[in-house]
Structures are given as C-alpha cells and as structure tokens.
Amino acid sequence: MSRGLPHFIDGYSATRDVFTRALPLLTLILLLELIGALDFSWPGWLNALVAAASFATLLAVWAATNRARRRPLLARPQSVGSTELGVFVLVPALLPLVAGGQWLTALNTFLGNCVLLGLIYLTTSYGVLPMSRWAATRLWGQLGALLGLLVRALPLLLLFVVFLFLTPELWQVAASMNGPFLALAIGLFVALGVVFVVGRIPEEVGALAQFDDHDELCRLVEDTPAAALTGATVDGVVPAAAPLGRRQWGNVGLVLLFSQGVQIVFVSLMIGAFLVVFGLIAVAPQTATAWVGRDVHRLVEGVLWGRSVALTAELLQVAALLAGVAGFSFTLSLLTDRTYREEFLRDVVLEVRQAFAVRAVYLAAIAGRR
Numbered sequence: 231m232s233r234g235l236p237h238f239i240d241g242y243s244a245t246r247d248v249f250t251r252a253l254p255l256l257t258l259i260l261l262l263e264l265i266g267a268l269d270f271s272w273p274g275w276l277n278a279l280v281a282a283a284s285f286a287t288l289l290a291v292w293a294a295t296n297r298a299r300r301r302p303l304l305a306r307p308q309s310v311g312s313t314e315l316g317v318f319v320l321v322p323a324l325l326p327l328v329a330g331g332q333w334l335t336a337l338n339t340f341l342g343n344c345v346l347l348g349l350i351y352l353t354t355s356y357g358v359l360p361m362s363r364w365a366a367t368r369l370w371g372q373l374g375a376l377l378g379l380l381v382r383a384l385p386l387l388l389l390f391v392v393f394l395f396l397t398p399e400l401w402q403v404a405a406s407m408n409g410p411f412l413a414l415a416i417g418l419f420v421a422l423g424v425v426f427v428v429g430r431i432p433e434e435v436g437a438l439a440q441f442d443d444h445d446e447l448c449r450l451v452e453d454t455p456a457a458a459l460t461g462a463t464v465d466g467v468v469p470a471a472a473p474l475g476r477r478q479w480g481n482v483g484l485v486l487l488f489s490q491g492v493q494i495v496f497v498s499l500m501i502g503a504f505l506v507v508f509g510l511i512a513v514a515p516q517t518a519t520a521w522v523g524r525d526v527h528r529l530v531e532g533v534l535w536g537r538s539v540a541l542t543a544e545l546l547q548v549a550a551l552l553a554g555v556a557g558f559s560f561t562l563s564l565l566t567d568r569t570y571r572e573e574f575l576r577d578v579v580l581e582v583r584q585a586f587a588v589r590a591v592y593l594a595a596i597a598g599r600r
Contacts, residue, residue: 236357236481248355249310255350256310256318260288263322263339291317319343355477356484387563388501391556395505395548396512398521404547405522412547416554423561427490430565431483435474438583441590450587482582489578490564497560502553506545515540 236242249256264281293303295313323340327333353359394400407415441447474482515538518526522544531540 236355245309245311248351249315250308252350252354253310253314256314256347259346260318260322261285263343264288264325287321288317315347319347356481361485361488387556387559388504390559391501391505391552392508394555395508395552400551401518401521401544401548402523404551405524405526405544407547407551412550415551419554419558423494423558424487424491426561426565427487428483431486432479434486434579435479435482438579438586441587447587447590450584451591454584454588485582486578489582490561494557494561494564498553498557501556502549505549505552506541509545509549510539510541513545514538515542518542518544 264285291313296303296305299308301308319340322343323336326335326339404412441450515526515528515531526540526545527543528540529543529546531538533539
C-alpha cells in the first residue's frame with residue numbers, strides 16, 4: 231500500500247476500501263456545495279431554512295442507510311455504495327432546480343460532481359498520495375547518487391542541448407510562443423514520452439513477475455512483513471502467479487510510469503536550471519535582442535564585472551522548451567539504452583519486483599487458509 235499498489239490486496243473493493251477513505255472529503259465538498267447553492271438575495275430566514283432542510287436531508291439519508299444495514303444511525307459507513315454516491319452527485323444539482331429552475335447551473339453541478347467523483351476515485355483507488363510520498367522519499371534518498379549519474383550518463387545530452395541553446399532560430403521560435411503555446415509544445419513532448427513508456431509497460435511487468443526459484447522469492451520478501459508467510463509456500467517450488475486483472479495492470483503500470491516520471495522531471499528541471507545559469511553568463515541582453523529581433527523583456531537585470539546581465543522572459547522560455555526536449559530525449563534513452571536503464575531504474579525495478587514477490591507469497595498464504 232505504501233508503494234502505491236493497493237490493488238494487489240485480495241478482495242480490494244471500491245465500496246469498502248476506496249470511497250470509505252474518501253468519505254470525509256466527499257462530505258466536506260457536499261456541505262460546501264450546499265452552502266454555495268444558497269441565494270443571498272433571499273431573506274436570511276429563507277436561506278437558513280433551506281440550509282437546515284438540506285443538512286437534515288443529508289442526515290436523514292445517512293441514518294436511513296445505516297438503519298437499512300442494521301448499524302447505529304450516525305455510524306460511519308463500512309461501505310459507500312450507489313446510494314451515498316448518488317446523494318453526493320444529485321442533491322447539490324437538484325437544489326438550483328428547486329430554488330429557481332436553474333437548469334444550466336444544475337447540469338454544470340451534476341457534471342462537475344461526476345468528474346470530481348472520478349478524480350477522487352482514481353486518486354484514492356490507485357494510492358496516488360502514498361505513491362507520491364514513496365517516489366519523493368526515494369528521490370531524496372538517492373539525490374547524491376542521481377547527481378553523480380547525471381554527470382556520468384548525460385554529457386552528450388548536455389552537449390546537444392547547449393548547441394541548440396546557442397542557436398538564434400530557437401530563440402526566435404521560443405520567443406514567439408505565449409504561455410499556452412509554450413505549454414502545448416512542452417506538453418506534446420510529455421505526451422509522446424508517456425505513450426512510449428506505457429507501450430513498454432506490458433513487457434516490463436511480464437519480466438518482473440517471473441521468479442527463477444523459491445530461494446529468490448524468499449530473498450526478495452525477507453525484509454518485508456510477508457517474510458512470515460513464506461511457510462505457506464512449498465520449499466523449492468515457486469507459487470504460480472495469479473494473473474493480473476485490468477485494475478492491477480493499471481496499478482503496476484502507474485507505479486512504473488510515476489517512478490520513471492519523477493526521475494525524468496528531475497533531470498529536466500536540472501537541465502533547465504543549468505541553461506538559465508548558462509544563459510545569464512553567456513548570453514548578454516544585447517545578444518538576446520539581436521537573436522529575437524526585438525527588445526527582450528527584462529525581469530531582473532544588473533551589472534557584473536562591467537557587463538550587463540539580465541534574467542529575461544525569453545531566456546526562461548528557451549530554457550523551458552529545451553528542458554522539455556531534454557526530458558523527452560532522456561525518456562527515449564531510458565527505454566532503449568541498457569546502460570541508462572541499469573543506472574537509473576535499478577532500484578525501481580527491484581522494489582516493484584519485490585512487490586510481485588510479496589503478492590505471490592501473500593496469495594499462496596490466503597489459498598492455503600482457504
């Protein structure tokens with residue numbers, strides 16, 4: 231769970247394991263929407279009456295659901311099903327209709343709640359927050375090693391990027407882009423990188439889920455809570471791995487995509503920061519003006535050792551565009567170059583493989599008990 235693989239849990243359910251964890255957030259959003267549906271052009275007593283009626287309706291549905299399940303009236307539900315989710319989606323949308331026949335507001339509220347419910351499900355179901363903490367902790371712990379790998383593994387990429395950085399045509403292209411167009415250009419490289427990584431995930435998962443022998447399986451789980459369950463496996467025999475379901479495939483793929491994405495973003499940010507510093511030193515404002523063909527927008531400027539130095543918007547645009555190109559190039563290197571993969575993804579692959587080993591032992595123990 232802490233590594234963002236909740237779907238490896240046997241019997242993992244949206245009603246019991248996902249929406250119950252998201253219930254406090256759903257309740258808070260629902261209350262805020264009920265308050266937002268009030269019309270402050272009405273008399274105060276009418277707004278208070280509508281708010282009280284809405285809150286009473288919410289409590290009544292909560293109590294009726296618990297009563298039907300033979301639980302205490304105000305107890306927190308052990309499962310959140312279609313009734314509770316229907317209240318979250320429909321009640322705020324019905325209020326504008328009841329209040330004044332505002333069909334467009336009701337429709338927007340309904341669609342917004344559906345989208346919000348989907349995002350909450352994906353974030354909670356696939357453990358995005360635990361996955362983020364895990365990836366950030368790994369990145370922080372390996373920061374020194376990653377910087378060392380950058381020095382050893384990326385000299386050609388840096389040489390290529392610096393060569394492009396000193397090209398007037400690139401400055402003209404980058405300077406001609408406003409914010410949305412620059413974001414679209416960088417997003418295009420990000421989207422292509424995601425497509426290439428996702429295309430390799432089935433091959434990666436198939437290799438990670440296979441174990442040579444029982445001893446390898448025990449070595450992988452010896453430092454995990456599943457070490458106590460190895461007695462459920464037959465010595466010398468590797469348990470047959472249960473096939474992954476669609477959601478489990480998606481969960482493993484998201485972990486691999488996210489872990490690689492964190493490293494790619496870090497590399498891109500480092501290259502972008504390097505280009506900004508290099509641009510401050512190597513490209514004078516007068517040179518940037520000549521390359522762009524117009525006066526550059528100076529954000530911060532000064533004089534250093536008798537030479538004008540300025541941080542310009544055009545410099546930041548060029549650095550951001552080249553950082554996106556470098557991130558895409560680094561992604562391709564991760565996918566195609568064995569040396570890069572061993573250098574940058576060794577720990578990620580080991581931890582995901584360990585998760586598969588824990589799953590195999592865990593499922594073998596459950597099958598033995600049944």
